[in-house]
Amino acid sequence: MTLTITKIAEDLAAGRCSSREIVDDLLVRIKAHSALNAFISVDEDAARQGAEAADRARRAGAGVLAGVPIAHKDIFCTSGVKTTCGSRMLADFVPPYDATVVEKMKAAGCVMVGKTNMDEFAMGSSNETSFFGPVRNPWDPQRVPGGSSGGSAAAVAARLVPGATGTDTGGSIRQPAALCGITGLKPSYGRVSRYGLIAFASSLDQAGPLAQSAADCAHLLSAMAGFDVRDATSLDVPVPDYAATLGKDLKGLRIGVVKEHFAQGVEPAVLDVLREALREYERQGAVLVDVSLPNSAHAVPCYYVLAPAEASSNLARYDGVRYGFRAAEYKDLEDMYKKTRSEGFGPEVKRRIMIGTYALSAGYYDAYYLKALKLRRLIADDFARAFERCDVLAGPASPSTAFALGAKNTDPVSMYLNDIFTIPVNLAGLPALSMPAGFVGGLPVGMQLIGRYLDEARLLNVAHRFQEVTDWHARVPAGI
């Protein structure tokens, strides 16, 4: 079964099947593919009840997502449903409220079948830092699905759900979407509410959809996006109906080809795939423009000051007092804090807390944090200049296809460099997506499309037009 959200919505509207039937099928599939480890929790009874409620509501007239099954990354708080963030620290945490994204998707009629696996506190690019074990890539179980939204990406790629939510702080939606051969969008910073989303780096975190196609992502984003008074950084701007704006032709569209992204350090076969995809755009009437993002080369160092600095502050709340894990034995309050945090956090989380703490500590603030903030400005300015000459930017989402489990976790820096093309976008706050553009050695290649601030509608249309004439996004891994 490879049903898309668009197809499910049609079938449900035409009465060809019920939400309950679809959910029953998916629950069987989720069990059959449990070796992928894509889910941290699945609540079968709640999923069936939700589907039945959606079927009842449909008779009274309902929206396009009514009865469509989805999964949430286990970073979104779900009232009464365990939310672990991939960490021992929150292994038994049951939030008393829903994240805004969860609430909005529920209101749109989506049926949650489970919570997906992820790198611990969204810190990772391979899903190997999860306390609940690594996720496997459906295209090759010996390889990583990418991270941190690896469970969501693998679940969509293995057709365990037609759509899922993710979060993206430095590439955590786009990189796993690329490595798993699906479509994933990181919206503009502020487009989707962060309320109830467990914080990693608050000036970079943004939630978005992962699905088989841009059209499916459009439906999900329409439900997720919008102003929320409970998130001080949420933007009070109108949200377009993203599905309704698909289909516009691409004649005269100016695609910026980022010089630095088609360079050394990227697998040559990956670049060949992307060049062929660009030729398809030219056939549709788009014009290629060479652009340069000179400061992007320093985005990874800049990010590894800012993100850990914000994380060290955000994660100070895990002290074993108000919720989450507390160590079993301790001699006084300070010892309780230290033992709780040492036992509750995994190595990568501790590494980033330490880097952030160091960068913010007395005497180092100017050299690290302030320097990084200035560099962030230069990186954002590069994008602004590029967008004077083009409408979208195109390049690889990741320097390689999916790598082997264990290949990059001995040296943290080699893992960090994996996000070299996605990180600059978070620093600038821009929207970007990854979509399947072809295959190398049986593994999917993702093309990243970057847009102007709040220009998600155009990005989705540009991806949609490509997917109308190609079938890379519809390919399914063997055995799935």
Added chain:
Amino acid sequence: MVACNGSTLHRIPLLNAEEIEKVAHLARLGLNREEREAYALDLSRILDLVSQMNAVATDGVEPMTHPDEAGLRLRPDGVSGEIDRDRLLAIAPKTRDGLYLVPKVIE
């Protein structure tokens, strides 16, 4: 310890065990000896990566703290009271009589 400023461009800032212990304490993390050594190496590698920032001149550049600096807004200070006390206390590791329980702080 070599600070990451322009004059020491690209030199590996090696943190020693004592500095690691100080940072761990600030972050309220307890580390054993083995971990201190592992983190000293890892953090030095990361700081070496980070020091590449120094290749870019940033004098006079305005720091950018946020993608939408103009859009940050204030709201009236008011009580929302959406979640009640019992529900919040129910998820705490230890409570007594409506209070969070921690080890004795004052003798």
